[in-house]
């Protein structure tokens with residue numbers, strides 16, 4: 001299953017090749033165990049789980065696979081759920097949550113008749129580790145130093161937050177957007193091609209991109225990041241929030257437009273949302289799960305002395321709690337996608353919900 005290629009195509013004797021492969025696998029087990037876990041999981045998955053390498057990302061002398069996993073209905077008009085992890089290499093917990101959920105799903109596919117029936121109605125695509133090079137290096141950006149979440153061709157309409165909103169000064173500083181003339185990075189082009197192929201003809205699709213690091217609480221962010229005014233589909237976001245909170249009142253996600261926190265250049269999901277809206281009549285809701293890592297630090301201030309401690313729960317019981325605490329939300333998205341006709345606002349309630357959403361989230365915006 002491991003698909004590693006040497007960047008240098010010069011002739012290598014087989015024994016030497018085997019030694020290098022062994023060495024690389026050892027390095028992966030140490031620096032990118034999530035990839036090893038994912039490959040093990042996928043190797044044991046049933047035939048109805050399709051795995052392919054969407055592209056490769058280079059890091060030092062290796063190329064690492066960007067895996068794409070597809071499950072469920074092949075109908076082009078089936079609602080789709082897209083799950084993404086590992087955009088920011090330092091926020092490993094995002095990938096780990098996605099892989100843990102995928103493990104649960106694959107295991108249940110062996111016996112759960114109701115799940116198999118659900119999968120006849122929806123299509124699921126998972127990109128568990130979008131930025132394997134960044135994760136291997138344990139850094140936020142990709143190996144070129146580009147922050148993938150600042151790299152899309154879209155500019156903030158108002159003043160973005162200094163530096164954090166995306167900067168073009170240097171790849172050696174955080175939040176580097178990349179040079180505009182070089183276009184998007186390979187990881188983002190991979191995601192773009194998946195989205196272009198997957199989403200346009202569907203009546204409903206939802207994406208969940210899993211991050212960590214901002215705030216005390218788990219948050220669900222939605223566009224926009226480039227402007228403060230609401231997105232077109234804001235009524236649908238509120239409708240989704242309402243059915244979630246009615247069904248799961250003991251969960252505690254805070255739903256907010258990203259612009260309430262800060263404005264950024266180059267936000268990937270703003271860019272994809274605008275593209276899909278332009279090319280498709282369906283509803284597309286791109287959501288970001290931002291797991292609040294400050295709680296993990298508060299409970300264990302020593303974590304501050306480790307860079308990954310800012311973004312990941314380091315204590316085993318807390319780590320396991322995080323892995324299980326988002327399963328219900330992701331399962332909910334599957335069911336919400338399958339039954340979108342039963343909760344998406346009809347034209348009569350759309351304007352009312354939109355007004356309510358503006359009152360709720362945009363009262364201070366003029």
Ligand SMILES: [Zn+2]
Nearest residue numbers: 088091211212
């Ligand atoms: Zn992030």
